[in-house]
Amino acid sequence: MSTMPVHNERFALVVLISVLGWIGGCGGGGGGDSAPATGLQVDAGTARTLSLPDTLTPNPSVLVDGMPPSNQVSYAWSQLGGPATVGFSDPSAASPEIGFPANGSYRLMLEVSDQGLSESDLLRVTVNTRAAGPSGLTALPINQDQCVAPADAGTATGIQLSTPYPSLPSLGPLVGLFQVPGDNSLWYALRQTGQVIRFDNDPGVSNTQTFIDISDRVDYGGEKGLLGMAFHPDYADNGFVYLSYTASPAGGLESRISRFTLDSATQTLDPGSEQILLTVSQPYSNHNGGHIAFGPDGLLYIGLGDGGSGGDPLGHGQNTATLLGSLLRIDVGDGLGGYTIPADNPFVSGGGAAEIYAYGLRNPWRWSFDRQVGDLWLGDVGQNAYEEVDIISRGGNYGWNLMEGNQCYPASANCDSTGLTLPVAEYDHSQGISITGGYVYRGSALNQLAGRYLFSDYGSGVIWGLVDDGSGGYRAEELLDSDLNIVSFAEDQSGELYVLHLGGSIHKLTAVTSGSGAVPTLLSAWGCFQPGDVERFSDNVIPYNINALLWSDFADKERFMALPDGGTISIDAEGRFVFPPGSVLGKHFRLDGELIETRLLMRHANSGWRGYSYEWNDTLTDAVLLDSAKDKAFANQTWHYPSSAECLLCHTGIAGVALGPELGQLNRDFPYPAQSANQLITYEAIGLLADPLSDTQKSTVFYAIDDTAYAAERRARSYLHSNCAMCHQPGGTGGGDLDMRMSASLAATGLCNQAPLTGDLGLNNPVLLKPGDPDNSILVLRMETMGETRMPPLGSGEVDTQAVAVIREWISGLLSCDAED
Template identity: 50%
Template sequence: MPKLTLIWFSIVLAACGGGGGSNSPAPDPGNGAPPSGLAERPNNSSCIAKVSSGDAVALQTVFSSLPSNNALVGLYQAPNSSEWFYAVHQSGHIYRFANQANVSNKTVFLDVTQRVDFDGESGLLGLAFDPDYANNRRFYIYYTGGDDLTSYLERYTASSDFASVESQSRTVLLTLDQPYGNHNGGQIAFGPDGYLYIGLGDGGFAGDPHENGQNLNALLGKVLRIDVRNGGTSYQIPVDNPFASGGGRAEIFAYGLRNPWRFSFDRATGRLWLADVGQNLWEEINIVENGDNLGWNLTEGDHCYTPNCDKTGLKAPVYEYSHDDGCSVTGGFVYRGSAIAGLQGQYLFSDFCSATLWRLQQNDQQQWQRFTIAPAGGPPAAFAEDSQGEIYLLIYNGTIKKLVAAGSGESVTPAEKLSETGCVSAVDPKQPASGLIPYTINSPFWSDGAEKTRYLGLPNNTTITVQNNGDLLLPAGSVLVKNFSLAGTVFETRLLMHHGSHWQGYSYRWQSDGLDAIRQDSALVADVQGQQWLFPSAAQCQACHTDAANDSLGLTLGQLNKSLLYPSTQINANQLDTWQHIALFSSPLSASQRQQLLPDYRDGQYSLSQRARAYLDSNCAHCHQPGGPTSVAIDLRYATALSATGICDQPPQAGDLGIANARILAPGAPERSTLWQRMQRLDQFRMPPLSSFQVDQQGAGLIRDFIVNTANCS
């Protein structure tokens, strides 16, 4: 499973932050109505996001009437058959459903939940139908299970009607001990040569501590190729495997891999495309051939991981990208369908963290270049290819999206200069446009000590829908503006824009003269007043701005339920009352909605538990909640009981940091709690791992005190 299943992400474009409130009373407008900071809704005719009329390629949600199942990691059709789909869930289920747009039911094809260890990156991870499935009814699965965590390759035989599995058909072909719970690989697929290929990670933890990647006597960190055509209780070795005659394990086809989570064969050329999840800095895509050494752990991507490494004999990836644009590559397919002519022959892939759909295309110099297609709208666990060569993107929460052709539309990217976006004053770009509404929140996200101001641009004649959980759904065309400053000097402005089909973030870096800010299209780490600061790329913005996090993140009733001194009127009033007075909501707030509150974790009037849980909500729950960009069952939202969060007295699933008897949260023992320990670090195990270069001492102290004073998990 992609490695970021187990970590916190930093919000790189969160519509959240601190400050701006006031406790002075507001004048009573009379008629018994609560005070309002604004008399009327401002006219916003300039700060409006362009709404996409369509791109050459769009992602269309399909099979939406099916019952939802989380942890979707694979979707397959049997060879030369388009009638049925088979959905693989990490929990140990394979479901079968009809290939019909309005299908609403599915049946269990195979259930191995009793043998599967579904935890973190472990579970049922792969399915492959025999090329002659129509005649021999054989298929293969790969999963991790057992008390000691073992990987299994097993063969089964489908029933004569192909609707279920013969009960006594299980045959174990390969078992492999796993030293850790991550980097289990998981992809299995038949190649055009008829052999079965198996992708295995290096065994896990970090840095390949057992050095499996380069060990030819170990199967971990490899792509295996075996011959299973005889249907017996064992497999054979293809005679042209690189070590079939000795010098290494005969099953090895290629080696030097960290975690080849997903690979595929180009159905036109037979090329093996493999995406290998990186460690700290680089994600890579490889075209793999017989006997290749892909480099790990000597190299990460095409860069030395082991200091002063010798690259002799190593095969470089055809494409790599840094963690500026993501942190866990999800491999896809070369497009060979007929619905989207412009994609023909291009490799499609994504990233579990940045959740962006990309394509690779060769230029005239035969170099592979990456182009953005669309935001994925959630953490993409895998891709699927149907019998016609059409491609699907699988979101981990169970959503299935199909790539479809769409009309061409104008670019929705805002102006290069902030002064030309319509979201700031034309006279003084440091001031907001007159149509924007200032806002603040209760529990801000840590941004390395930067101060933040926030504004909402809502298109005229539109309203905000309030969900049952208090999240606010903004209409298409909405814009969120956030300024970052240190010592009173603004140095970055971020725009989060709702383009209709998706949200997208844009970073503007202020020039040294302070007269304007320029859009920063690529990620940049720069010195800002003596400290490092990340100006995020658009892809990094998508790491947290997913459907599960409601895209806009900080706009919730609980966050907004506080007073603000409105600059234009100098009236201090509650923001919810003000927004209701100027009719921003599609319907009036109910009494219970009006009472929703996320405590300010800096405010001592709240209990230690309330403040700590509020901190975790605003700093961690944007990823660690159901449907977020993580497969581990952790839910750090404020409303979730501690006993239901999955952290209290639970063993860590991303490594124990060398701590004896470690727990994510060990009641009364912060020294054994990886939750707190990771907040203290600035190395590769740092949480959050993106966009923050300084420890939040106040926040870490709060969580430490919370752990010390937590006696049990009830």
């Protein structure tokens, strides 16, 4: 039970004002009556959440013409809505104790009268039940090797990702890693927020130093920020470093290329030494490119995207009069002045901007020079269907926005590729959603990779190597399937390669030295299921359910988690479960009661998380592992079986990979064989959790879309968390500055009255969410439509009409972006 003190200080202030007024009226000379009150302000308080059996004692604010109320003020509390009748200790008190008999959302009204004025305000209260009660299990299941992920994902390339600096603190949001030419002793890490961090190239390194911090001028968020860095070829003598970043002077977004100078006394870059060499206005907040590098010719190359939005609406890709959608090349000389145009740039004599080296690019995200032969390899991020790898040559037109990869854009167009330089490799969005360019491997530790161009995908975490196909082209071979959001590669002085996870970790490509295992082809070969009855989970796993379901095209789901013996679960700061290596998460999918698919998500000790899809046979006796994505007609719909890469497009590293297993989702009862019991209490009782649960953790709850005891706002926000936040959160793969997590306020989501990055869906002045107007909210329209504008874009071909209705109800009730309900 919680109580709040009587507001004695307010009472004392009222008495003092009354006494002073009486004294002032005794002095003769023009006393008279005071002016009547004209304004009454009532604030019942911000929305509250509590857990039974706690009670609530509100603390309203009441002002009359900006002053405390008189001693004649009256209060009247009442209930407007809720699943049950609340109890007021004294509804005429300013701060009564209020008891709630059941879970749900309540609306309470406070009416105040004073000096002939009356006003009211609404207080919203969400009531949950704190996790409590008996355990549903008596002990942890035994799981020696029955349902344990093998150490490796079954790849035969002999490549793995190791952690070269295990004691290094997180460097997120990490977007680049560089060394001074010829110096292998130090690394310089580029943080998107505006800092360059320096640390020793030593496996035991644990300390870092700030090399420069320009966060005061960097516009950071989504695809914006500090994006590129290059040391002048004569850095050892002149101390010049070039940075590429986005800024918003006077409110207009621009890309900047600036030179900074080393302070010899501190051996750091001087933020005040900035010389801006080049600025390019950006019409939208995405597709900024930003990578810069000095080529073998000593010239500075600069990559810029098409200016953003979607589909290149301003036509920059094929417009050589603009610098956008191009790779630039400039000559900074000794660095003391500005820049000049190289004499052999393709448009030096006219026909286009003189700085352009190549064009027709959508968003060149990471490119590099082959240190042995000098070729420039580039990853260009696609629109909705294809990602591409290009070898850049002087004057080349790489096709955007006439083509996306080797395909016409849009797909229905009849394009002519004459005069265009087509990519040397492409992949579709069943394998990833956003390419990250890498390097041609020229190291000595991995002979099997010699001469191959390595690249990755930011969404899926897959790493590929290009192999000469013997016919003048290339084919892509998958090397690794990681659970990382790989935002960049790095190359050290000896040619060894590293990958960078946006979250802040550095990983090195090394040879596999240990570990084994293979993923069974048949589901029945797993000990996760009952022998002879694969539909039923084995006794080696823990079944569970969640509150806010992920929409899966009308499928019903049954879930389990399995940890190897001795393993425990830790809980991160956001309430997400962190599983140990060897863990397996499983899920049956049923349509109309019939099993159609089982998915397993495993954390391999040597290769991280990976997803596997098993298709059930027609007799429902077993399921077979699929090696690629597949569509299958079932009744009146098409069911999509995801590829392993597609699994990790949703199970993102930034969202904790597992999805579902988190405090708010698991705080509910489950029908265990012995009795129904709260899942969190059960996990704590059997020793599944590494640490005891706090009262705050026991009180964290998400809300089912069909639980009408709770307000539409609670259910809608829970649904968006479960279905959208895996991509749409800071550092996520969804693009823009959205944050759909349950913990974000409405204003912090970036939804309310914000223009979309792409597509207006036929609306004038479109916004993602328009308070009170779901029909003119892009969020709703994208959930209701199919095709390229569909949200979610993956894994769903059917509209969740129930969720759309709840989200419509929520938006209809919003009065402003500051409203809670």
